[in-house]
Amino acid sequence: MILEMKNIEKRFDGLEVLKDISFGVDHGEVVSIIGPSGSGKSTLLRCATFLETIDGGEIIYMGEKAAHTGADGSAVYAGPQEMKKFRKYCGLVFQQFNLFPHYSILKNITDAPIHVQGVSKAEAEENAMALLRKMGIEDKADAYPYQLSGGQQQRVAIARAMAMKPEILFFDEPTSALDPELTGEVLKVIRQLAEEKMTMVVVTHEMPFAKAVSNRVIFMDDGVIVEQGDPRDVFDDPKEDRTKQFLRVFER
Amino acid sequence: MTFSTMLSTMASGMWKTFLIFALTLLGSLPLGMVVALLRRSRFSLVSGFIKVYISIMRGTPLMLQLLVWYFGPFYLFGWNIGNWRFPAIILGFVLNYAAYFAEIYRGGIESIPVGQYEAAEVLGYTKTQTFMKIILPQVVKIIMPSVTNEVITLVKDTSLAFTLAYAEVFSLAKQISASQSSFMPFLIAGIFYFVANYVVEIVMARIEKSMDYYK
Numbered sequence A: 001m002i003l004e005m006k007n008i009e010k011r012f013d014g015l016e017v018l019k020d021i022s023f024g025v026d027h028g029e030v031v032s033i034i035g036p037s038g039s040g041k042s043t044l045l046r047c048a049t050f051l052e053t054i055d056g057g058e059i060i061y062m063g064e065k066a067a068h069t070g071a072d073g074s075a076v077y078a079g080p081q082e083m084k085k086f087r088k089y090c091g092l093v094f095q096q097f098n099l100f101p102h103y104s105i106l107k108n109i110t111d112a113p114i115h116v117q118g119v120s121k122a123e124a125e126e127n128a129m130a131l132l133r134k135m136g137i138e139d140k141a142d143a144y145p146y147q148l149s150g151g152q153q154q155r156v157a158i159a160r161a162m163a164m165k166p167e168i169l170f171f172d173e174p175t176s177a178l179d180p181e182l183t184g185e186v187l188k189v190i191r192q193l194a195e196e197k198m199t200m201v202v203v204t205h206e207m208p209f210a211k212a213v214s215n216r217v218i219f220m221d222d223g224v225i226v227e228q229g230d231p232r233d234v235f236d237d238p239k240e241d242r243t244k245q246f247l248r249v250f251e252r
Numbered sequence B: 001m002t003f004s005t006m007l008s009t010m011a012s013g014m015w016k017t018f019l020i021f022a023l024t025l026l027g028s029l030p031l032g033m034v035v036a037l038l039r040r041s042r043f044s045l046v047s048g049f050i051k052v053y054i055s056i057m058r059g060t061p062l063m064l065q066l067l068v069w070y071f072g073p074f075y076l077f078g079w080n081i082g083n084w085r086f087p088a089i090i091l092g093f094v095l096n097y098a099a100y101f102a103e104i105y106r107g108g109i110e111s112i113p114v115g116q117y118e119a120a121e122v123l124g125y126t127k128t129q130t131f132m133k134i135i136l137p138q139v140v141k142i143i144m145p146s147v148t149n150e151v152i153t154l155v156k157d158t159s160l161a162f163t164l165a166y167a168e169v170f171s172l173a174k175q176i177s178a179s180q181s182s183f184m185p186f187l188i189a190g191i192f193y194f195v196a197n198y199v200v201e202i203v204m205a206r207i208e209k210s211m212d213y214y215k
Helices: A041-048 A080-089 A105-115 A121-135 A150-162 A180-195 A207-213 A231-236 A241-251 B003-039 B044-059 B062-077 B085-110 B114-122 B127-164 B169-180 B184-210
Strands: A003-012 A015-025 A030-034 A056-061 A064-069 A075-077 A090-093 A168-172 A199-203 A216-221 A224-229
Touching: A003 A041, A015 A041, A015 A056, A015 A224, A030 A041, A030 A207, A041 A168, A041 A199, A064 A080, A080 A090, A090 A150, A090 B114, A105 A121, A105 A150, A105 B127, A121 A150, A121 A180, A150 A168, A150 A180, A180 A199, A180 A207, A207 A231, A216 A231, A216 A241, A224 A231, A224 A241, B003 B044, B003 B085, B003 B127, B003 B169, B003 B184, B044 B085, B062 B085, B062 B127, B085 B127, B114 B127, B127 B169, B127 B184, B169 B184
Parallel strands: A030 A199, A030 A216, A090 A168, A168 A199
Antiparallel strands: A003 A015, A003 A056, A056 A064, A064 A075, A216 A224
């Protein structure tokens, strides 16, 4: 298991957003998380990537505990040095890309490896160019984010996350901010990563994509995991009424 | 008094005006950043104190503040500080302008989308790296027009030093005009301020242009 999340609890001002969520991600697995907006999908990703702190439960990366419920019932995180290591395990691709506008595309991808991980400039640039080639935008290395289309920016964001060589890559609705004709180029890249056995968790509203690419689908609603399993089972033969109801909306 | 003697007498005032201008910027530009960061402190005692400081600096005339810094030590504590005139002027200007710059910086810092901080955090940048490498450069670009405004105001505000009888260009113009019954010194002072601000405009436009490579 690369990631295990056990009995995760998260509250915002007393409102329970995640209620006793448990799931694991195996090496090379692609997990899609679907569900209506406000169901807690994004919050779950933000907890897994440590952008939000949990209120209870366990987060375990590579068999090591990053967070657990302490004696007083509140969550206890590992020390700052250890957290650095846990942060290194995971990468996150945002809905809004969040590229650094004042850095060139190349610098967006190389800066963190150089200044956070201590990789040499030459090695970081070589690696970045290889990633850009894979993303089909190697000619954009010297451009700035504002000069790129949304689809291109999101591919740069994926390259930036990949450059840190994470064990697991999270996507938070990676195509939701894109025009419909640009979603394809981003999904294609994610599909390509899946073929290379990159471990990924994707929060998405792209049902055909989730069905085609993922090994497992998790359906969340109202802060709980309602149903999970093989995508063919969840999409074609859902067990729970709430899943059926949700999927019916997409058939129209 | 010939025109050229008038001009050469006023030249010393121009230098003094420049000194006030340069030292004020040198002190208040960085101090403003410290004030802006303290204003955002988690500790309400610190942020509260800074709020009061900014409020007083912006809410009372700079001329009055200069008088307080100059005469305050004697009237309040009975201290007689030698050569206090110039330091009091610089102290007054720096503390006043730092408050204005702090608010400009704060506006800039708060306009950076939270996603920039989150992207930096996920990539493992430290808090200092995030601020210095990701946030600050973007803030500088955003606040440049407002900073230009303040710098231009400062050029003209230096004339307030005449309140403490400091012989900068405005004080001298007033003196010479009175003693020579001539309007010319005011004209010279006016042209001096205008040319100085023209240079400021050119320099600031260059700096802004140098950051035009991204949006």
